[in-house]
Amino acid sequence: MRKVDFNEGWTCRCLTRDEAEYPVALPHDAMWSEARTEASKGENNIGWFEGGDYEYRKLFFVSEDDRDKKILIEFEGVYHNAEVFLNGKKILSRPYGYTNFYVDTKDALLYGEENEICVTAYNSDQPNSRWYPGTGIYRPVFLWIGEEKHIPVNGVRIRTVSYEPAVIEVEVKTSINGRVKIEIFDDSEKCMEVKELETESQASVQMQIPSPKLWNCDTPNLYRCKVTFGEDVVEEHFGIRLLEWNKDAGLTINGKRVILRGACIHHDNGILGACAFPEAEERKVRILKEQGYNALRSAHNPCSKAILDACDRLGMLVMDEYVDVWYIHKTEHDYVDHLPRWWKQDLKDMVEKDYNHPSVIMYSTGNEVSETSQKKGIKLTGQFTQYLHSLDSTRPVTCGINIFFNFLSSVGFGVYSDDKAKKNAQAAEKNAQAARKKTDAGKEKKKKPVGSEFYNTLACLAGDYFMKCGATLYPCDLKTRDAFANMDIAGYNYGIFRYLHDLKKYPDRLILGTETFCKDAYSFWEKAKQNPRILGDFVWAGMDYIGETGDGAAEYSDYKEENPACRMTGGNGRVDLLGKPRAEAAFTRVAFEQEKGPLIAVNPVYQKEKLNLTGWQLTKALESWSWHGCQGQTATVEVYARAAEVELLVNGQAVGRKSYKNTCRRVFKTKYEDGEITAVSYDSMGRIIGRLTLKTAGEDIRLRICPEQQEVKPGKLVFIPLQYTDAEGIWKPMVRERLKVSVENGVLMGLGSANAYVKGNYAQDTADTYYGEAMAVVRAGEAGVVTVTVEDSRGSHTVEVLCK
Numbered sequence: 001m002r003k004v005d006f007n008e009g010w011t012c013r014c015l016t017r018d019e020a021e022y023p024v025a026l027p028h029d030a031m032w033s034e035a036r037t038e039a040s041k042g043e044n045n046i047g048w049f050e051g052g053d054y055e056y057r058k059l060f061f062v063s064e065d066d067r068d069k070k071i072l073i074e075f076e077g078v079y080h081n082a083e084v085f086l087n088g089k090k091i092l093s094r095p096y097g098y099t100n101f102y103v104d105t106k107d108a109l110l111y112g113e114e115n116e117i118c119v120t121a122y123n124s125d126q127p128n129s130r131w132y133p134g135t136g137i138y139r140p141v142f143l144w145i146g147e148e149k150h151i152p153v154n155g156v157r158i159r160t161v162s163y164e165p166a167v168i169e170v171e172v173k174t175s176i177n178g179r180v181k182i183e184i185f186d187d188s189e190k191c192m193e194v195k196e197l198e199t200e201s202q203a204s205v206q207m208q209i210p211s212p213k214l215w216n217c218d219t220p221n222l223y224r225c226k227v228t229f230g231e232d233v234v235e236e237h238f239g240i241r242l243l244e245w246n247k248d249a250g251l252t253i254n255g256k257r258v259i260l261r262g263a264c265i266h267h268d269n270g271i272l273g274a275c276a277f278p279e280a281e282e283r284k285v286r287i288l289k290e291q292g293y294n295a296l297r298s299a300h301n302p303c304s305k306a307i308l309d310a311c312d313r314l315g316m317l318v319m320d321e322y323v324d325v326w327y328i329h330k331t332e333h334d335y336v337d338h339l340p341r342w343w344k345q346d347l348k349d350m351v352e353k354d355y356n357h358p359s360v361i362m363y364s365t366g367n368e369v370s371e372t373s374q375k376k377g378i379k380l381t382g383q384f385t386q387y388l389h390s391l392d393s394t395r396p397v398t399c400g401i402n403i404f405f406n407f408l409s410s411v412g413f414g415v416y417s418d419d420k421a422k423k424n425a426q427a428a429e430k431n432a433q434a435a436r437k438k439t440d441a442g443k444e445k446k447k448k449p450v451g452s453e454f455y456n457t458l459a460c461l462a463g464d465y466f467m468k469c470g471a472t473l474y475p476c477d478l479k480t481r482d483a484f485a486n487m488d489i490a491g492y493n494y495g496i497f498r499y500l501h502d503l504k505k506y507p508d509r510l511i512l513g514t515e516t517f518c519k520d521a522y523s524f525w526e527k528a529k530q531n532p533r534i535l536g537d538f539v540w541a542g543m544d545y546i547g548e549t550g551d552g553a554a555e556y557s558d559y560k561e562e563n564p565a566c567r568m569t570g571g572n573g574r575v576d577l578l579g580k581p582r583a584e585a586a587f588t589r590v591a592f593e594q595e596k597g598p599l600i601a602v603n604p605v606y607q608k609e610k611l612n613l614t615g616w617q618l619t620k621a622l623e624s625w626s627w628h629g630c631q632g633q634t635a636t637v638e639v640y641a642r643a644a645e646v647e648l649l650v651n652g653q654a655v656g657r658k659s660y661k662n663t664c665r666r667v668f669k670t671k672y673e674d675g676e677i678t679a680v681s682y683d684s685m686g687r688i689i690g691r692l693t694l695k696t697a698g699e700d701i702r703l704r705i706c707p708e709q710q711e712v713k714p715g716k717l718v719f720i721p722l723q724y725t726d727a728e729g730i731w732k733p734m735v736r737e738r739l740k741v742s743v744e745n746g747v748l749m750g751l752g753s754a755n756a757y758v759k760g761n762y763a764q765d766t767a768d769t770y771y772g773e774a775m776a777v778v779r780a781g782e783a784g785v786v787t788v789t790v791e792d793s794r795g796s797h798t799v800e801v802l803c804k
Contacts, residue, residue, distance in 0.1 A: 001146035001153055001232065006073065009060070012136065015053040016124045030054045031123070031135035032273030033763040038435035038565045041126035041428045044549040045331065046133065048565040049761075051126040054136045056119040064112035070146040070175070072153060073103040073117070076305060077139030077276065081122040087115055095338040096323075097133060098267070098301035099349045102144075102153065127425055128333035130324065131266050132547030134274020139304055149230040150175045154352040156227050158238040159394055163254045166212030166240050171204040174229050181228040184209060187221065199229075214254050215239025215358045217294045220315035222358075237312060239358030245396050245488065247508050250532030251361075259528045260317065260536020261592045262295035263288055263574065264515060266545035267303065270577040271750035271762040272777055273546070279717040280777075282310035283708075287575055288542050289314050291585045292594030297400075297514065297538040300324035300367040302350045311359035319398070319514075319538070320354055321364035322347060326371045326380060330416045332425035344387060351391040362395050363388050364514065368402040368493055370409035370416060372483035382486035396488035400514035403495045404470040406479040464494070464517045464615025471495040477502075484509065489535060494615075496520050496527075503533055513537040517615035518574060518584050521591035522664050539588070540616055544573030544754065553756060554611035556604070556620070559770060561757040571756035572616035578721065578754050578775040583621040583638065590640040590664045597641030597664070598679035598692050599623070604733070604771075605630040605672045622771060624733050625677045625694035635672040640665050643681035643689060651675040698726035701735060705790055705799040712780045712803050717749065720788060720799070724772040733771035740766045740791040745781035745803065 007026035013019070014030070036048040062071070075082070080097030083090060086108040094101045109115055123135040144153050155173035160166075172180050177200050184193045184207060193207045213221035220239065227234045244252045251258055265288075269280040281304055288296065295317035298307070302320055311318050323346070329336045347363075354360040365384040371377025385397045405415050414420075470476070471494060484490040484506075491514035492498065499511055512535045513524060521539065528534040546569055553571035561567075569577055574585040583601030590597045601621035606629070611620060621638050639646050641664060647657040648668045655670040674696040681690040704723045712718045724735035741751050742765065752762045753770035767774050780786050780803040790797045 001070065001072070001144040001150050001234075004143040004145060006058075006060075006141045006143045010056050010058045010137075013055045013057075015055055015120070017050075017052060024056070026141050027138050027275040027277065028056075028136055029134040029138045029273035029275045030121070031133070032275070033761060036565055036568075036758075036761055038563070039432045040565065041425070041432045042129065043127065043428050043431070044564070044567060045127055045130050045547055047547040047549065047568050049132070051123050052135065053120065053122045053124045056121070056137055058117050059114050060117070061114050062109050062111050066145065067111045068148060070144075070150060071105045071109065072144040073105060074100060074142045074144060074153070075103070075119070075137065075139070076100045076141070078119060078121050078137050079123060079133045079135055079274065080128070081125070083120045083122075085118040085120075096335060096342060096346055099346045100139070100305070100353055101349060125333040127331040127428055130330055130548055131545060132268055132274065134268065138274040139276040146175070147231060148175065149178060150232040151227060151229050151234045154355075156225065156234050156236050156356070158225055158236060158356050160240050160242045161206060163212065163214055163240055163242050166209040166214070167206055168209065168238070168240065169204055169206050170225060170227070171202070172199060172227055172229075173202050174199050175201075177201065178229060182207070183226040183228075185224040185226065186213065187223070192223070209240060212240050215241040216253050216256070217258070217315040217317065220313060220358075222312060236356050238356050239312065241358040243361055243394065245510060245535070247510065247533055250510070251535045253361075257532060258294070258317070259525075260295040260512070260538070261293050261594075262297055262317075262319070262536050262538035263293045263542025264297045264299040264538050264540050265542050266299060267301060268546050270544070270546070270579070271752040271775065273750070273762065276304040276306055277717055278306040278309070281306035282314075283579060283719065284543060285310040285314050285316050287579050287581070289316055291575065291581050292589040292592050293542060295319065295361075295536060295538065296542065297321060297364070299515075299541075302353065305353060308354065308357045308359055312357055316359055318357070318360045319362050319364050320350060320360055321400070322350060322366060322384075324367050326366055326369045326377065328369070328371055328414075328416055329418045329421035332421045334421075343384070347384070347388060348391060351388065355392060360395065362489065363392075363397050364491065365397060365399045365487070367400045367515075368405055369399065370402070370405050370414050372399065372401050373406040373410045373479040378482045378486060381483045385487050398487050398489040398491040398512055398514065399483070400491040400493050401480055401483060402493040402515075403476045403480050403498065404467060404473075405493075407470070407473060407476040410475065410479045464519065467494050467615065468497045468517075472497045472501070477505075481506075496524060499527055499531075499534055503531055509533065510535055515540050518588065518618040519615065521588045522662075525592050539574060541570070541573045543575040543579070544569050544571060544577040549756065553617045554613055554620075555756055556607045556609055556611065558607075559755050559757060561759065566757045566759055568758040569756045570616070572614075576754035577752070578773070579719070580721070580754065580773070583623055584618045586623065587618060587638075587640045587665055590642055593642060596681070596690055597639070597643065598646055598681045598690050599640045600625075600677060600679050600692055600694055601638045601640075602627070602677070602694075603636040605633050605635045606734070622733055623694070624731050626697040626730060626732050626734070627672055628674070628696075628699075628734060630672045631674065633672050635670050637668045637670060637677065638665060639668065639679045641679070641681040641690060644684040645682045647680045647682070649678040649680070652678075695730060697730035697732045698728065700726050701732060701794070702727060703737075703790065703792060703794070703797050704729065705788065705797055707788075707799060707801050710802060712786065712801055714780055714782055714803055716780055718778050718780060718786070718801055720776045720778060722769070722774045722776065722790060724769065731772060733773075735769065735772040737769050737792040738766060739769065739774055741776045742789045743778050744787040744789075745784055746786040746788070747779045747781070748776060749779050750777040751775070
């Protein structure tokens with residue numbers, strides 16, 4: 001079937017507030033520009049946005065010539081409880097906000113005249129999510145048109161049979177019987193193999209690829225499969241990649257063991273909200289790959305097609321996850337009430353989306369579902385696994401289980417329950433009413449934290465060590481073992497202290513750290529190298545995200561806001577909201593032996609508060625030695641290295657030397673002086689194996705406007721970091737400014753900083769810097785020049801990007 005872009009010419013209207021209808025292009029996130037107030041019933045979970053119901057409309061013409069054709073409309077994602085009307089007739093509803101679905105237009109289209117499609121997304125039923133979901137048609141929409149003789153959507157499936165020799169199997173479905181031609185092309189467009197066969201609605205054939213270029217994380221070679229059936233042509237990209245998993249070799253790709261260096265990511269794109277722009281999705285994958293990660297977990301819902309396409313091209317592995325809840329509510333209006341009816345269709349749609357992507361290596365059926373401690377939930381675990389095997393036998397199935405949660409739930413102290421979700425919703429409604437009445441919020445009784453906010457708060461008070469120790473209790477094993485037996489790979493959330501014990505107790509079990517703390521990266525890596533049945537690790541979180549704020553990450557007072565509704569993000573990504581790697585990413589690169597170091601990070605010298613960091617936040621250190629005005633004050637310096645020893649020098653004078661044992665992170669205390677700080681690493685023989693120096697920036701202040709690309713295509717995004725430096729480009733994190741951004745021949749799509757606290761939202765044209773940095777994202781207009789102007793207290797600064 002022919003694929004037609006269907007993303008232009010829409011309008012959006014809020015149904016829950018008296019707001020004017022406005023034109024939009026898809027993908028579009030209606031929540032992104034909403035007000036953020038204490039009246040939000042979704043509260044900190046969704047970043048204090050209001051939530052609402054929205055109606056999208058589009059007029060489109062269908063030719064009389066198309067009357068006998070098959071016409072579908074594909075929605076990649078609508079959050080949530082979507083209803084689709086065509087010419088006033090309701091033709092489909094879909095409750096889950098993260099699965100793609102297809103609308104059959106049969107008997108509803110008008111031919112030779114204009115049609116109206118109307119899509120309603122209901123998101124006023126707050127609270128319904130533990131993180132920022134966005135609202136509306138936040139992923140792309142496409143029209144599919146097929147003649148009587150056509151290949152249905154998702155009608156071509158490709159799998160690798162073997163890699164020595166390289167043999168693939170191509171399965172083709174057709175609308176009627178006929179002859180199919182299959183051609184395989186490499187990346188240079190050379191035809192590698194051709195076969196023709198007769199099909200009776202479905203056929204499959206094996207094809208051998210000469211001189212194959214295999215797909216893996218280091219060499220993500222892709223082939224193109226072109227299938228011709230009459231006038232219909234379908235093209236699918238694939239990689240020659242055979243995935244195997246067993247207790248002897250662990251997880252292998254084309255016979256070679258792979259240890260998953262993974263990162264959990266939510267679906268939003270930072271200051272762009274939930275919109276799944278292909279450029280933003282690829283940028284996210286690229287940045288995390290550059291930080292040494294080779295795998296992503298789509299937490300906690302199926303990811304976009306754009307993410308998978310990017311992972312295929314860049315060599316990033318994917319654990320595609322289904323859902324955050326099964327039959328126990330985590331929030332009052334989450335997916336629990338719909339899952340019994342829809343889970344099979346949801347999983348079928350997820351598999352059809354994933355099947356041809358070499359990057360997808362496993363499915364996850366859920367996240368921290370304490371149902372797995374109950375007989376009903378254990379049975380459901382097996383049903384999910386078996387059904388996924390029936391849809392796709394080439395990939396294993398896991399589920400992220402918080403081992404300690406399961407024990408708490410089994411003794412009546414579960415973090416989540418239907419009763420807690422209801423009480424939390426009632427408290428949120430009470431708080432919202434109080435905020436709307438403009439009562440003195442300070443006199444209101446503070447709502448007790450529940451759900452993930454409770455866990456974040458507990459981790460803040462007790463620390464990650466307590467959480468990991470809790471998972472070692474014997475009852476934790478009793479309340480997880482049966483569920484683990486009903487999946488291919490046991491998914492441990494925060495259970496690293498169990499790994500070696502469970503490897504001995506369960507000799508056939510494969511263990512995956514489906515969610516882990518950053519500080520455990522070194523320990524995990526050393527264990528995994530020695531034990532193939534430890535498959536990998538997915539840190540929480542790879543990149544910062546909107547919502548789920550709670551107390552998950554601490555912040556210094558000078559960047560905090562009194563109003564709790566200003567808390568926008570969790571602040572606990574290894575990469576910040578703008579895509580800049582934090583010092584924690586440097587630590588992880590060294591821990592995973594992707595870099596030997598030494599690497600240096602310094603706690604902001606002028607900050608004197610003692611922050612209570614949680615396990616999700618390793619450090620507040622920055623990779624800078626520019627702390628003007630702090631002469632003689634104590635500086636806390638972290639040095640990450642794979643070495644026997646490291647020596648620290650300030651302006652050439654040694655201030656300390658420390659050895660590394662069972663760690664790659666050492667902390668020094670020294671007096672701050674402008675100039676240089678240097679770390680020198682040594683091997684066990686005392687030989688220098690690495691050196692790094694950070695320099696203090698000069699007194700002058702410059703605003704660097706640095707588009708990540710110098711050319712952009714019309715209608716595409718360009719990301720523009722804004723950073724204060726000296727004349728040599730050395731970062732000055734102590735500069736604080738308020739920036740105003742304007743654009744000519746383009747649209748400002750988002751503006752903000754990495755600060756977890758935000759007044760307003762990212763739809764504004766002004767933003768405060770955070771440690772001297774912010775970012776603007778611009779959609780280019782027509783061919784020519786896109787001009788971006790940034791104003792601060794020092795004047796006006798302009799940069800141009802060529803659009804062609």
